Structure formats: structure tokens, C-alpha cells
Amino acid sequence: MQISSMHFKARATQKLADPDLREALNGLKQRFVPGRAAVIAELDNFEEIREAAAEIRRRTLEHLDFFLETFERKATERGAVVHWAQTWQEANDIVLKIARDNGVRKAVKSKSMVSEECALNDALEGAGIEVVETDLGEYILQLGREPPSHIIAPVIHKTRDQVSDLFAEKHATPRKTDIGELTREARERLRPHFLQADMGITGANFVVAETGSTLIVTNEGNGRMATTLPRVHVAITGIEKVVPTLEDLATLLRLLPRSATGQSISNYVSVTTGTRGDDEIDGPQAFHIILLDAGRSRILASEFRDILRCIRCGACMNHCPVYQSVGGHAYGWVYPGPMGSVLTPNYIGLENALDLPHAATLCNQCGVVCPVKIPLPELLRKLREKQYERGLRPKRERAALRCWSFLAAHPRLYGWVTGAAARVLSWMGGDRKRIASLPFGRGWTEGRDLPAPEGETFRALYARRGAR
Amino acid sequence: MRVGLFVTCLVDLMRPRIGFAALSLLERAGCEVQVPGTQTCCGQPGYNSGDRAGARKLAEKLIAEFEPCDYVVVPSGSCAGMIRAHYPELFSGDPPWLARVERLAAKTYELTDFLVRIAKLDSVPGEYHGTVTYHDACSGLRELGVKAQPRAMLAKVKGLRITEMTEAQACCGFGGTFAVKFGDVSTRIVDVKCDGIAAVKADAVVLGDLGCMLNIEGRLRRRGDERTQVLHVAEVLAGAGRGSS
Known part of the structure; x- marks a missing residue:
């Protein structure tokens, strides 16, 4: 996916002017925020589960090498092939090699954000392999040649009307506006692809060390078809997604769908272990699992390790006032919202995402709703410190900060x-006691007045x- | 008990009457109030902008000024949160300072939190004949657990009725330098807040932080709302606000 994280500010301004996006984002907020609150309220020990989940993730990251090697051993015992990819390019190369080795001409995909990191679809298409996204949201995006704007609701930026237009144009069918009918039309288009595909590509919400299984949480059933119908299944995910045991998984699953879509459990939880056995009728003949690093081990060794606990529920963005205002595309890369503003600079470089740590x-x-207690604001603040240390902030901002701390350290001068400022600003406020335009604070006064000080x-x- | 009042830089510059309102409430609660004359800023602007060294310098100054007090009270959840929740992080890895910081952090309170939990002030002089809605500022709410306290205190104000807006706990979009750096995003966020305020048709929105106050008041007026008052909880409790009618 093309990286445009440097342009958050300009893109945000552009997105604010889009009335359709505003309507769509309002829908997201109305659905996901109260939805999560309602299913969390069903639990009488949410905080305890949350602490337990955070602890599972902490412990796993502490011994990540051990759990990954255990996973590799167990998965291999069950007939899967585990591949290690250090970079996005390596991951793509591995998929292409598997495709070549197996004579793959068509692949169906279940939703995977890691594959977005790698720009896997472009790599496959470049090699002449047809790839079809089968998650409804991702299918819509593929038709419209757009990137996802949310990690679990990828097409949330679009209104129903826009989807109606897109289907009518691309499917060359009469325009439909009923969501049920639109979905049926997509199903009819997708069904032959499932049956023809040689390869199914999925992500993995988790991989389980104890059993060598991969797991996906889905709502549409497409994931289950992608893992069972084609003769080759490729699961691609990050190295941080390992969990030690099925029991640990059960704890995390109590929080993931609740935090994500406000469901106590998703429609499907598919645990995939090994290839098709001799006495089995379902499942792939070959099962490849690609574990991607692409910056994760570097983050593991840094002060940003906590972000690797992330289980990709999207609660932080659903509850973020900035995300709710500008949507995911403004952030300019795969991961938007607070988790994205921490991950993106870490993956693609602090200097390539200057605005993101400040876009909060x-x-x-976000910190309050995170199911694994990632201190997101703290991590954003640390990124700001790194930028400041490395001289990546604008000169004027640095000068202003230095000026303020000098002033505040010298009380007489400060007084x-x-x-003087109180008198001048108060005078500027005039009878209405407010300032409509400030030459050095246009960011403020373009949308707001500045209430004037009292004068002293x-x-x-x-x-x-005291003197009196 | 000797209570140090940290008025905060924004109250000092923009709304001295809130500082005096806080002072009078503390005195009414029987506190011996000290106002260190050299106080300036808690260091939060630098801390949130990545200037750790600058923030640390100001934090050291504040600690030295307020250390002798039994309590430190702040008419701002944001600045109280800086001291209580963030100073320990700012001094982590520096044990001699950290011990002093933790002592200070433990005795620092947001104003209404202090009045309810420590001073147990049971009556207030303020009167407000009208309906108010309370905006929960982020740091006070999510760092210090200030939610019931201001409402409990406001319930003691003669004539005042509280009506809750939807999403009282949502951010107003101020965020310090965020409001200037991303002015248009900030404006969209505060618009949602203003919609919530307008929907309950209160006579005033009451809050406990100057940043939110300037942001919400500034946006309400720009939207043409000349009617809804924007008041700090201290001025309503002390009866110092324009609003006492």
C-alpha cells in the first residue's frame, strides 16, 4: 500500500470537507461505541479479564522466541509448513514461490491487514495471478481500487449509496439499494471464485503454540471457505500474534469480538490445524504459514514493546475523536487511529510520519477501552519525545517551547x-471580550473565538x- | 491543614476570578491556604510536545515550591493529572527525586475531588437559578477519576439543576497544542461537544478545566450562541460567576 502518512494534516482537512464520510463515520460511532459498551456490561469481571489478557500478551512477548519455536514445531508436526519472513518483500516472494510450486492461477483472500502491509495483492497480480478479496468490505474496496480505512470495518468510509453506484457500474447490473440485495449480488459473484480458486489466503488473528493452529475470527463465512475449499491454504500474520495455549486464546476471545464489533462472540471462530488428513474430506492439501517480522522484533527491543500486545480489535479508533472526525484514509497507511499512529512511525520511520504522533x-x-491495556497516549508521547530529540519538529515549535520553559523558570520575568499579555489580549477582546482573529494562532481562530483574558x-x- | 493552591498558568493569565473562587472555597473548608508567589506552569506543554528536559525543569521548580504543604490543590484536572499521574514517569530512573515526586503526587488533588474527599465541604455559598450540564474533562475523568465529585458539589448549589448531555465524557478537542496544530480537526470535535450542549438547552455548561473552557466557549460564540454560559465549577460553587442570578 502506498505510504502517504507524511500528509496527515492536508488529508485530514480534505476529509473534513466530505459530507458522505461524515455520515459514514457517524454511523460507525453510533454502532460500535454503544455496541461495545452493552456487551462489556454483560461481564461482571471485565477489568479482571482485561488484566488477564494483558498479562497473557506481556508474558508471551517476554518469551516470544520460545513460543514461536514451539508453534513452528507443533504446526510442522501437523503437516503445515512454517515460513519466516523478515520483510514485506520476503513475505510476498514466499507466497509467489508457493503459488508457482503449486501451479496457482487464482487465489481467494479472506481479510488480512498484514497482507495490506506487504501489498500482497499487487505482488500477486504482478505475477499474473488473479486474486479476489472475499470479505464483503474488502471486495467492495477491490472493485473500487481503494485501500481499507479501518482494520475491522474496512469500507466504513463509504455510504450505502456509494456502494450501490459501484456495484451497478462494475457488475453492470441494475442499481440496487437494499443491503440484503447488494450482499446477495456480491455472494453470487464470489461463489464461482471460491470453487475455482487454487489458493486460499487468510490472515490469522492468533496462532497457538500449544497446538500449532492458526485462528481467524470472522462474520461472513468467507474465511471458512477460503481455508477449506482451495487445495492450498496460506496464512500470513505477524510474529507477535502467537498465544501460548488454547486456554489463553479463550481469554483473549472473550475480549476481541466484544471490543471490536460489540459481539459477545463473532459468527465464526475458525481454528485451523494442519492439512487435510487421510480420513478427512475437508481442508487443504498444503498449508503454509508465513510469520512476518517487518519491524516487529525491532519494536520488541524498544520502549514501544507494549504496542505489540495489540490484538487488532479497532476499539481505539472507534472511540477516538480524531478518527471519528477524519476517518482512516487521512492516516495514510495500513493502520489508522491511535494504534496506527504508534505502529506506523515504528514500521515506516519516524521521519515518514511526522504528524501522526501529534494527531491526538x-x-x-483509547487507553481506557483497549482490551489489553496498551498505554496508547504514553506511547504517542514517547514518539513525540523521539521526534524532539532527533530535531524532527519545526524550528518555530521548538523555539516556542524553549521560550515558554525559559519564561516559566523565571517567575519575575514571567509575571x-x-x-502585559493579559492587558494586550484583554484590550484586543474589546467590548465583546473575545478575539476573532489572532495572527499567531490562526489554527485556533479560524474555527473559534478566543475568549479574552480579564485584564490582570x-x-x-x-x-x-496581600499588600492591602 | 496547610493547602498549597496551584492556580495554573491559564487561570493566572485568563481567568483570575477562578483562582479566587478556588481560594475562597478552600478557606471556607477551613484550610490554611498558601499561594506560592513564584508558581508558574506545571510543565505539561513541554511534556506533551516531547520536550522532556524543559518539562522536568519546571516540574522540579513546582515540587520545591509545593513540597512543604500538606496538600496541593489545583482548579484543573489536567494540571493535577500532570503532577499526580505524569510526574512519577518524568522522574522515573532518578530515585532521589522520585521519592520526593511520589510524596507530592500522593497529596495533589483536583479541586472538587479535594473538596469532596478530603475537606468534606458540606455547603457552598454559590447560587445558580438555572439548569447546567457538566462536561467531564479528559485528564480529570480518566487520570484522576473525577466524575461524581463535581456533580456532588454542584448539587449543593442553591437553585441549580443538573441535566446530563450525551457523551459528557467525550473529549472537547482541545488537547493543548493540538487545537492550534490541527485547528480544523479540533473544531470538528468541539462542534460535536457544542451539539451535545445545545441539545440539552442548559443555561450553562460547567467544567473544571481552562483549556476546555476556552475551546468550548470560543466555539459556541463563533457558532452564534450568545446565550449558553461557560463556567468553571469553582466560580459556580463560590458564587463568583456572572451566572449567579
């Missing part, structure tokens, strides 16, 4: 300057009171 009010709504500082008034 630090309201901590004089703030006293507290310090001055208090000192006078």
Missing part, C-alpha cells in the same frame, strides 16, 4: 510578560490583595 488530543479514551493576572491581583 491525548484524551486517553511581567504574562501581565491572578498573581498581580493576589499580590495587591
Whole structure:
């Protein structure tokens, strides 16, 4: 996927002007925020489960090498082939090699954000292999040649009307507006692809060390078809997704769908272990699991390790006032919202995503809803510190900060300057006691007035009171 | 008990009357209030912008100024949260300072939190004949658990009725320098807040943080709402607000 994280500010401005996006994002908020709240309320020990889940993720990351090797051994015992990819390019090359070795001409895909990181579809198409996205949202995006804007609801930025237009155009069928009919039309288009495909490509929400299984959480059933119908199944995921045991998995699954879509459990939870056995009628003949690093081991060794606990539920973005305002495309790469603003600079480089750590009010709504207790605002703040240390912030901003800390460290000078500022700003406020335009604060005054100060500082008034 | 009042830089500059309202409430609660004359800023602007060294310098200054007090009270959840929740992180890895920081953090309170839990103030002089809605500022709510306290105090104000808006706990979009860096995003966020306020038709929105106050008031007025008052909880409790009618 093309990286345009450098342009968050400009893209955000553009997105704010899109009334369809506003309607779509409002729908997301109305659905996911109360939905999550309702199913969380069903649990009488949510905080305990949350702590347990965070602890499972912490412990796993602490011994990541051990659990990954255990997973590799167990998966291999069951007939799967485990591949290690250090980079996105390596992951794509592995998939292409598997495709070549197996004479694959068509692949069906279940939703995978890791494959978006790798731009796997482009690689497959470049090699002449037809690839079809089968998650309804991803299918719509593939038709419209757009990237996802949300990690679990990829097409959330589109309204129903836009989808109606797209289907009518691309399917060359009469325009339909009923969601049921639109879905049926997509199913009819997808069904032959499932039956013809030589390869099924999925992600994995988790991989289980104890059993060598991969797991996907889905709602549409397409994932289950992609893992069982084609003769080759390729599961691609990040190395951080391993969990030690099925029991640990059960704990995490109590939180993932609840935090994501507000479901106590998703329609499908598919655990895939090994290839088709001699006495079995379903399942692939070959099962390849690609475990991708692409920056994860570097993050593991850094002060940003906590972000690797992420289980990709999307709750942080659903609850983020910034995401709710601008949507996912403004963030410019695969992962949007608070988790994305931490991951993106870590994956693609701090200097390639300068705005993202600052594109947050630090309201901590994300930290409060995160099912594995990732301190997202703290990590964003750390990224800001890194930018400051490396001199990546604008000169004017640095000068202003230095000026402020110098001033605030010298109380007499501070008193004089703030006293003067209070008088000047109060005078500027005039009779209406507010300032409509500030030359050095246009970011503020373009959308808001600045209420004017009263005219004297507290310090001055208090000192006078004491003297009396 | 000796209570140090940290008025905060924004109250000092923009709304001294809120500082005096806080002072009078603390005195009414029987506290011996000290206002260190050299106080300036808690260091949060630098801390949130990545300037750790600058933030640390100001934090050291504040700690030295307020250490002798039994309690530190702040009419802002954001600045109180900076001291309580973030100073320990700022000084982590520096044991001699950390011990001092933790002592100070443990005795630092947001104003209404202090009035309810420590001072147990049972009556207030403020009167407000009208309906108010309360905006929960982010740091106070999510870092310090300030939610019931301001409402409990407001319930003691003669004539005042509280009506809850939807999403009272949602961010107003201020976020410090965020409001200037991403002015248009910030404006969209505060618009949602203003819609919520307008929907309950309250006479005033009451809150406990200057940042939110300037942001919400500034946007309401720009939208042409000249009617809804924007008041700090201290001025309503102390009866110092324009709103006491």
C-alpha cells in the first residue's frame, strides 16, 4: 500500500470537507461505541479479564522466541509448513514461490491487514495471478481500487449509496439499494471464485503454540471457505500474534469480538490445524504459514514493546475523536487511529510520519477501552519525545517551547510578560471580550473565538490583595 | 491543614476570578491556604510536545515550591493529572527525586475531588437559578477519576439543576497544542461537544478545566450562541460567576 502518512494534516482537512464520510463515520460511532459498551456490561469481571489478557500478551512477548519455536514445531508436526519472513518483500516472494510450486492461477483472500502491509495483492497480480478479496468490505474496496480505512470495518468510509453506484457500474447490473440485495449480488459473484480458486489466503488473528493452529475470527463465512475449499491454504500474520495455549486464546476471545464489533462472540471462530488428513474430506492439501517480522522484533527491543500486545480489535479508533472526525484514509497507511499512529512511525520511520504522533488530543479514551491495556497516549508521547530529540519538529515549535520553559523558570520575568499579555489580549477582546482573529494562532481562530483574558493576572491581583 | 493552591498558568493569565473562587472555597473548608508567589506552569506543554528536559525543569521548580504543604490543590484536572499521574514517569530512573515526586503526587488533588474527599465541604455559598450540564474533562475523568465529585458539589448549589448531555465524557478537542496544530480537526470535535450542549438547552455548561473552557466557549460564540454560559465549577460553587442570578 502506498505510504502517504507524511500528509496527515492536508488529508485530514480534505476529509473534513466530505459530507458522505461524515455520515459514514457517524454511523460507525453510533454502532460500535454503544455496541461495545452493552456487551462489556454483560461481564461482571471485565477489568479482571482485561488484566488477564494483558498479562497473557506481556508474558508471551517476554518469551516470544520460545513460543514461536514451539508453534513452528507443533504446526510442522501437523503437516503445515512454517515460513519466516523478515520483510514485506520476503513475505510476498514466499507466497509467489508457493503459488508457482503449486501451479496457482487464482487465489481467494479472506481479510488480512498484514497482507495490506506487504501489498500482497499487487505482488500477486504482478505475477499474473488473479486474486479476489472475499470479505464483503474488502471486495467492495477491490472493485473500487481503494485501500481499507479501518482494520475491522474496512469500507466504513463509504455510504450505502456509494456502494450501490459501484456495484451497478462494475457488475453492470441494475442499481440496487437494499443491503440484503447488494450482499446477495456480491455472494453470487464470489461463489464461482471460491470453487475455482487454487489458493486460499487468510490472515490469522492468533496462532497457538500449544497446538500449532492458526485462528481467524470472522462474520461472513468467507474465511471458512477460503481455508477449506482451495487445495492450498496460506496464512500470513505477524510474529507477535502467537498465544501460548488454547486456554489463553479463550481469554483473549472473550475480549476481541466484544471490543471490536460489540459481539459477545463473532459468527465464526475458525481454528485451523494442519492439512487435510487421510480420513478427512475437508481442508487443504498444503498449508503454509508465513510469520512476518517487518519491524516487529525491532519494536520488541524498544520502549514501544507494549504496542505489540495489540490484538487488532479497532476499539481505539472507534472511540477516538480524531478518527471519528477524519476517518482512516487521512492516516495514510495500513493502520489508522491511535494504534496506527504508534505502529506506523515504528514500521515506516519516524521521519515518514511526522504528524501522526501529534494527531491526538491525548484524551486517553483509547487507553481506557483497549482490551489489553496498551498505554496508547504514553506511547504517542514517547514518539513525540523521539521526534524532539532527533530535531524532527519545526524550528518555530521548538523555539516556542524553549521560550515558554525559559519564561516559566523565571517567575519575575514571567509575571511581567504574562501581565502585559493579559492587558494586550484583554484590550484586543474589546467590548465583546473575545478575539476573532489572532495572527499567531490562526489554527485556533479560524474555527473559534478566543475568549479574552480579564485584564490582570491572578498573581498581580493576589499580590495587591496581600499588600492591602 | 496547610493547602498549597496551584492556580495554573491559564487561570493566572485568563481567568483570575477562578483562582479566587478556588481560594475562597478552600478557606471556607477551613484550610490554611498558601499561594506560592513564584508558581508558574506545571510543565505539561513541554511534556506533551516531547520536550522532556524543559518539562522536568519546571516540574522540579513546582515540587520545591509545593513540597512543604500538606496538600496541593489545583482548579484543573489536567494540571493535577500532570503532577499526580505524569510526574512519577518524568522522574522515573532518578530515585532521589522520585521519592520526593511520589510524596507530592500522593497529596495533589483536583479541586472538587479535594473538596469532596478530603475537606468534606458540606455547603457552598454559590447560587445558580438555572439548569447546567457538566462536561467531564479528559485528564480529570480518566487520570484522576473525577466524575461524581463535581456533580456532588454542584448539587449543593442553591437553585441549580443538573441535566446530563450525551457523551459528557467525550473529549472537547482541545488537547493543548493540538487545537492550534490541527485547528480544523479540533473544531470538528468541539462542534460535536457544542451539539451535545445545545441539545440539552442548559443555561450553562460547567467544567473544571481552562483549556476546555476556552475551546468550548470560543466555539459556541463563533457558532452564534450568545446565550449558553461557560463556567468553571469553582466560580459556580463560590458564587463568583456572572451566572449567579
